[in-house]
Amino acid sequence: MDNFLKWTQDNEQSIEKSFVWKDTDQFQLIVHDTGVLEYKPRTVSNEQVILSCAIHGNETAPIEILSNIVQDFYYEKIKSQKHILFIFGNPRAINIEKRFCEENLNRLFAGALEGKSSNYETQRAQVLINCVESFFKEGSRKFHYDLHTAIRDSEIEKFAIFPSAMDKNVDKSQLAFLSDLGVRAVIFNDGEATTFSYHSAKLFGATSYTIELGKVRPFGENKKEDFEQTELTLRQYIDGTYKHHTDLDNIETYIITDLIDKRAESIEFSFSDTAPNFTSFDKEQLICFNNDGDFIAKEDGSKILFPNRKVRIGERAALIVVAKDLP
Ligand SMILES: [Zn+2]
The missing domain is CATH 3.40.630.10 (Zn peptidases)
Known part of the structure; x- marks a missing residue:
């Protein structure tokens, strides 16, 4: 080998x-x-x-x-x-x-x-x-x-x-x-x-x-x-040759605000299947139709991550993240 x-x-x-x-x-x-x-x-x-x-x-x-x-x-x-x-x-x-x-x-x-x-x-x-x-x-x-x-x-x-x-x-x-x-x-x-x-x-x-x-x-x-x-x-x-850089200007920080679980086979997103990760939504914009009610963006700059309608029922179909500065 x-x-x-x-x-x-x-x-x-x-x-x-x-x-x-x-x-x-x-x-x-x-x-x-x-x-x-x-x-x-x-x-x-x-x-x-x-x-x-x-x-x-x-x-x-x-x-x-x-x-x-x-x-x-x-x-x-x-x-x-x-x-x-x-x-x-x-x-x-x-x-x-x-x-x-x-x-x-x-x-x-x-x-x-x-x-x-x-x-x-x-x-x-x-x-x-x-x-x-x-x-x-x-x-x-x-x-x-x-x-x-x-x-x-x-x-x-x-x-x-x-x-x-x-x-x-x-x-x-x-x-x-x-x-x-x-x-x-x-x-x-x-x-x-x-x-x-x-x-x-x-x-x-x-x-x-x-x-x-x-x-x-x-x-x-x-x-x-x-x-x-x-x-x-x-x-x-x-x-061992790596030297730490301290400049964090190039990096954005986010927190997860919501997880959208798939509730039914009929789950649909309000955006196309080719929409990229980090696509942004404004407050009150519709993001997802699920069978337990629509999911609406709760704040401006809500971004979707890993949307996937094809997961099994009960699994996570998308994450919602928003930018947040480090404390
Ligand atoms: Zn992977």
Whole structure:
């Protein structure tokens, strides 16, 4: 095996036993399961980082970025003092070029697995939950960057969701790091969630973000220049050459004001299916027809995020966010 992503795609089901893929004086690369690779420096670092992608299988740009980095570790072209867990979340969905096979993997964390019937995604969720649990050590500084691309266009191309309240304790150096990754908006979510980033934040106290890097495209169709800054900053972060910037002028901050759940098959939005994320609505403008009553914007500058009529009944069909300055 000399290509971890290819091997993962060739072994989309779980493997029987973890194994050491590469062993040097400086580091080990340990395969814990298909799509799960630990980089362990010989000098154990107090900083533990999870870099995940392909929680949705067709989100290829982050897969390409992390695969390039993994290969550079294998060929010893990059080094790190950090203890890193690389995750390619949904190998079967990568292979069929779909967001998921049976159900949305990014709704199966933080306790949401309980009572679910078994399918490929629930099996993968369990594998990832176990791997995260054995990776994170007590007392370490924990970080998790879960990389995605979005189904639709976006008024703000790169943005992040932070599963935490907006308060005085916000780590501005983290926001500056996101800004250097190319992120232009951070959405604070102080509600409960069942996403992977919420899971690592809630259960392990990790500083975690879901990061949207642009629009979904098939392998080979991502424009390199759209992701260059992200990959460069990520590589600097990994190899220790990254210098924190303190300028937050480029980054907008938002809070979630409403979640629109799908109540009936007949749910309709007042805007077209091609309307981009962050499309803005004025106070009292109609946003959605649901069967329990219409949803009307409560304030000017209400913006929609991730509208999706095709989710299952009971699942989230859209978020409403509004801009809010840091305290
Ligand atoms: Zn995604």
